[in-house]
Amino acid sequence: xxxxxxxxxxxxxxxxxxxxxxxxxxxxxxGQPCEVLLASSGEEALALMQDRxxxxxxxxxxxxxxxxxxxxQQATQLQPNxxxxxxxGYADLASTIAAVNIGRIHRYIQKPWDxxxxxxxxxxxxxxxRLLLTNRQLTAQVExxxxxxxxxxxxxxxxxxxxxxxxxxxxQQLKSLLIxxxxxxxxxxxxxxxxxxxxxxxxxxxxRRVSQTCHDLAKALGCSNTQQQLISHAxxxxxxxKLGFNSGLLDKPFHALGANDARRYLFHPQLAExxxxxxxxxxxxxxxxxxxxxxxxxDGVPDGLKAQEIPVGSRILAVARDFWALIYKRLSENVHSHxxxxxxxxxxxxxxxxxxxxxxxxxxxxxQQLNKPEVDDVQGATIEQLQPGxxxxxxxxxxxxxxxxxxxxxxxxxxxxxxxxxxxxxKTVLRLQLEVTDKSNSPTA
Numbered sequence: 001x002x003x004x005x006x007x008x009x010x011x012x013x014x015x016x017x018x019x020x021x022x023x024x025x026x027x028x029x030x031g032q033p034c035e036v037l038l039a040s041s042g043e044e045a046l047a048l049m050q051d052r053x054x055x056x057x058x059x060x061x062x063x064x065x066x067x068x069x070x071x072x073q074q075a076t077q078l079q080p081n082x083x084x085x086x087x088x089g090y091a092d093l094a095s096t097i098a099a100v101n102i103g104r105i106h107r108y109i110q111k112p113w114d115x116x117x118x119x120x121x122x123x124x125x126x127x128x129x130r131l132l133l134t135n136r137q138l139t140a141q142v143e144x145x146x147x148x149x150x151x152x153x154x155x156x157x158x159x160x161x162x163x164x165x166x167x168x169x170x171x172q173q174l175k176s177l178l179i180x181x182x183x184x185x186x187x188x189x190x191x192x193x194x195x196x197x198x199x200x201x202x203x204x205x206x207x208r209r210v211s212q213t214c215h216d217l218a219k220a221l222g223c224s225n226t227q228q229q230l231i232s233h234a235x236x237x238x239x240x241x242k243l244g245f246n247s248g249l250l251d252k253p254f255h256a257l258g259a260n261d262a263r264r265y266l267f268h269p270q271l272a273e274x275x276x277x278x279x280x281x282x283x284x285x286x287x288x289x290x291x292x293x294x295x296x297x298x299d300g301v302p303d304g305l306k307a308q309e310i311p312v313g314s315r316i317l318a319v320a321r322d323f324w325a326l327i328y329k330r331l332s333e334n335v336h337s338h339x340x341x342x343x344x345x346x347x348x349x350x351x352x353x354x355x356x357x358x359x360x361x362x363x364x365x366x367x368q369q370l371n372k373p374e375v376d377d378v379q380g381a382t383i384e385q386l387q388p389g390x391x392x393x394x395x396x397x398x399x400x401x402x403x404x405x406x407x408x409x410x411x412x413x414x415x416x417x418x419x420x421x422x423x424x425x426x427k428t429v430l431r432l433q434l435e436v437t438d439k440s441n442s443p444t445a
Contacts, residue, residue: 010034010126011052015045015071016060016087025058028115042071049078056125058109058118061088072105081132083125087111108191116414131173138170188279189233190403192240197401201250202239204401206328211235213320214313216369220360223312231313234288235320240275241268241289254325255332266293266301288313292321297351307354315354319345319361322353323370338370380431383420388413394433398426405432 012034014025022038029036037052039045042063048054057075061068072084085107106128107121145163152159197204214235218228242250249257249265257265269290276286291305291314298306325331326341336344342361349355364370381390388411396405404422405415423430 010056010122011037011054012056012058012122013037013039013045013048013054013082014058015039015042015063015068017041017063018060021060028118032119042066042068042074045071046074046078049075054079054082055129056083056085056122058085058087058122061086081129083107083128085109085121085125087113108187135170135173138166138173142166142170186406189237189282190406192237194402195243196237196239197403199243201247202242203328204397204403206324207236207239208401209324210238210317210320213323213364213370214316216364217316217320217357217360218313220364221312221316221357227313230285231288231316234285234292234313234317237272237285238289238292238317238321239268241271241273243275244268244271253330253332269293270302287311288317290314292317294318295352296349296354299351310354315357319353319357323361338365380433382429382431383416383423386411386416386432386434388416391435392432393435396430396432398422398430399428404430 010033012029014022014036016022016025017040019040022040026036026038037048037054039048043066045057045059057072059068059072059075063071068086068088072086075082075084084105086105087109089111106125109118109121142163145159145166148159193204193207196202196207211232212235215228215232218231223231245265245268249261254262254265269292272289273286276282279286288311290302291311294300294303294305294310294314296307296310296315298304300310322331323341323345326336326344327338329335342358342365345353345361346358349358361370390411392405392407392409392411395403395407396409398404404419409415419430422428
């Protein structure tokens with residue numbers, strides 16, 4: 001149910017070139033306290049927005065004349081406060097990335113959608129929209145009270161206390177908004193990981209191995225917890241730029257590429273920088289990805305940095321990336337064991353790689369820490385053992401290394417029902433690792 005529109009009906013704009021989709025959306029909102037505007041094209045929707053204020057936009061990605069990404073870009077200029085939701089499938093990766101870049105979407109909905117999830121998403125969008133309006137009203141109210149304080153000069157202490165309380169409430173609302181935006185940002189990153197994982201020539205398993213080794217190297221090097229997480233994330237998303245490649249550049253190991261193709265291949269960090277440019281808060285991670293092909297002796301790209309001039313995260317990423325690239329036969333067609341891969345890297349220490357990091361890799365190998373990130377099919381709680389309120393201690397992946405639920409997710413009855421549906425549909429058994437506060441009550445104790 002749309003619970004927020006109590007005094008005035010919400011205005012929801014649905015944009016899709018398929019009449020059947022528009023009718024389905026119109027039926028979905030029947031009986032809800034909202035007004036639904038329908039548009040069969042981006043041009044028609046923009047014309048409606050010239051005269052009507054809308055709170056939530058639900059837009060399809062693929063439309064003739066004007067794509068969903070182009071429409072969302074213009075809609076943002078017309079009504080920047082509107083909550084923007086994108087509906088599409090996994091097949092249209094390039095358009096999805098474009099919408100993230102220029103359309104500034106708040107929410108991604110996959111077709112076919114779940115009605116309850118869509119209603120819940122619309123409700124959250126209305127809350128976001130009205131929180132912005134409430135904040136503006138509170139700010140205006142504070143300004144009026146400041147003027148009144150100067151004019152009246154009476155009951156100063158009481159009025160100051162009142163203003164302080166209002167500011168605290170406003171700040172709390174802003175903090176809540178920031179938390180929501182952080183969650184939305186995490187959702188976009190999780191979407192990018194799944195796009196990498198489902199790509200036929202990339203691998204979520206490879207990305208997670210690189211990420212784990214980046215974390216282990218950063219920890220052994222004495223980096224802070226914040227740096228460890230940042231470098232680990234850079235390892236996980238280091239191949240985002242390859243989404244812009246044609247299949248030819250990814251069909252062969254690197255050593256088999258011609259000179260021109262090799263130069264183009266080394267350009268994927270710059271493509272990653274362009275893809276993630278709108279996400280300003282991710283720029284420290286992007287900086288690590290951008291310089292992953294710098295060489296320790298200064299012969300690398302894109303800037304010819306050398307030794308300590310290269311960001312430590314980039315030096316770590318280069319070692320972790322190429323170690324697993326050798327295991328995965330991405331650098332050569334030969335099969336390499338862990339020891340053989342480290343020996344290969346060691347031959348290029350001081351020229352390509354940081355010698356200190358190669359020494360740490362040898363230590364990690366001796367301690368048998370260079371193992372695959374586990375998706376444990378044996379340990380962990382089954383769906384039947386779970387209850388609402390339990391929290392995941394690890395990410396939940398499916399057999400194809402797609403992220404189903406992130407670490408820290410608090411289970412609800414709805415998420416449990418969806419997991420049961422997933423098990424039945426895919427004929428599999430999911431096992432979840434949980435945070436344990438009392439081992440005697442743990443389903444895995």
